[in-house]
Amino acid sequence: MISAKDIARAADLLHDVVAPTPLEYSRWLSELVGGDVFLKCENLQRTGSFKLRGAYVRMARLSKSERARGVVAASAGNHAQGVALAAQLLGIKATVFMPHGAPIPKEKATRAYGAEIRFVGTSIDDCLRAAREFEAETGAILIHPFDHPDIVVGQATVGLEIVEQCPQVRTVVVPTGGGGLIAGIAAAVQRDGMPIDVVGVQAAGAAAYPASLAAGEPIQLEHMSTMADGIAVGLPGKVPFEAIQQYVGEMRTVSEDSLSKALLLVLERAKLLVEPAGAAAVAAVLDEPKRFKPPVVVVLSGGNIDPILLMRVIQHGMAAASRYLSLRVRIPDTPGGLATLLTQLAAMDANIIEVLHERISETLNLDEVEVALQLELRGEDHRDRVLASLTANGYTYTLN
Structure with missing residues (x-):
């Protein structure tokens, strides 16, 4: 299991690589909840999401011979950018498999950091299969988006910042795909004498965790359909699954209407740009605000969105509202x-x-x-x- 020492070491490793992201007070969400609500703005992180944290920790711990073999990753965009930038900083060759239809800004940013991109399939699961085949053929090291202890401890530094910035926090709400972010945050915020409720949020059209948690093991979804590509993962990771079983109190789902309304409101009220996956935790709070015990920290996990999709989502959000x-x-x-x-x-x-x-x-x-x-x-x-x-x-x- 992930320890406080593991997370502290990851934080030291990331000290000169990532900057602590702001924790912004949200007056409009606070009024709905009936207590203080804060936004943890990982959308303002370097590369536009939390993913650089885990990718850098994982890659910085590679041996010299492993670095020489290069790395390979699978991502719809956010993990791709994290891997690409970490590879650039560490002098490692990176190849990234992305699904067809991946957001153009994410593709362009990944290329700009120096990674080679290969398109395959239509989902993260398709890309992961291709990345594993590439790993077997070339010897490149697979940098998994969520299913590795180093990835989870890297993402756990978000939780470390949350308890430092908001010591009185009682509930943390986290967008959830494969589970690396919420597993890390849940492990990081555990404290004696003041329990913190960690709530995961998945898109209803790509919610692998509810059935998996009920079964006691990761269960593969047969199909997925959601605008929230950043959390569209059909099979939970084994490493984060264990931490989620132990530390996460609840896994909720939100509709496409709720996602689009949340994105629109974050843009209008908080003046922050998030992608649909990044708005998932806000959507859960909007759906049932009295469910969450304040003070609440809502994680905005990413802000990388294609302008064309942004226009469509805003229109969808306006219709839903x-x-x-x-x-x-x-x-x-x-x-x-x-x-x-x-x-x-x-x-x-x-x-x-x-x-x-x-x-x-x-x-x-x-x-x-x-x-x-x-x-x-x-x-x-x-x-x-x-x-x-x-x-x-x-x-x-x-x-x-």
Whole structure:
């Protein structure tokens, strides 16, 4: 098991490599929870996530002969950047397998740190298989994203910083994929006389831990589907699994809607950019704020997101928060019919983003047309008022 001495040694090793990330007070989350909530901003870490910590510790402990063989890794992007930068700092050749469709900024940053990238499959599990084959063929050392003691103790330094920055912490909420981060944090925050509840959060479409913990051993997911590529891991690691069994009190799941709403709110309220995986812990707090005993530290695990995905997630988050509405409304095919509809929407303070006027459709009567609308609203109450107004004025509509 990971000891306090192990974590202290890792912290010493990382002293000149990573800077302690800020712990920011969150007023808006504190109001929801009913007590102090802080954001641990690993999205502001060098390379944009916590992954450099574990990768550097693992690679710095390689022997001279092992370093000469080079390293290989599998990652959707954050671990790739951590390995690539650690390799650059230590003078080691790095090859990284990434899934097809990996975020472009993560790919470009990994290349910029000097690593060679090879694309394979569509998931981390596909990349791990390819990396192991490469290891067997070339002798390169596999730097696993989460399933190695050195990786876990490196990530544990996040937990060490949390208890130093917030000694009174009672709950730590952590995004969870393979388990390296939460296992390290859970081991680091154990203290006599003041129990700390560590809660893991997984995307519902890629949640391997609930079934694995119930079975008492890592269980492979048959399929995964989530925007949170950073925590889309189908098989928990054996090394972190043991620590999670012992130290983690609960593993929760969050929906895609919750992830996108959390990302949007962190951007708006905390002025911080996170990726969907990095917003998972915030999503869990938003889903059930009274569940978490304050003071709460919520880990923002990463901030590397493709701008195109960011636009889609923001739009998704606005729709999930009832701030964006897409619908089709039937109106009479008479002069001024469209103007009347738009005037009524304006009177309800609905901001019209886009209008498409359709006259020809086999589903329309001869005396009517259909208008496709995209509206910006202020929230759920405003949405309900706008839809009620449409109905009261005789309009029929369908939601897209």
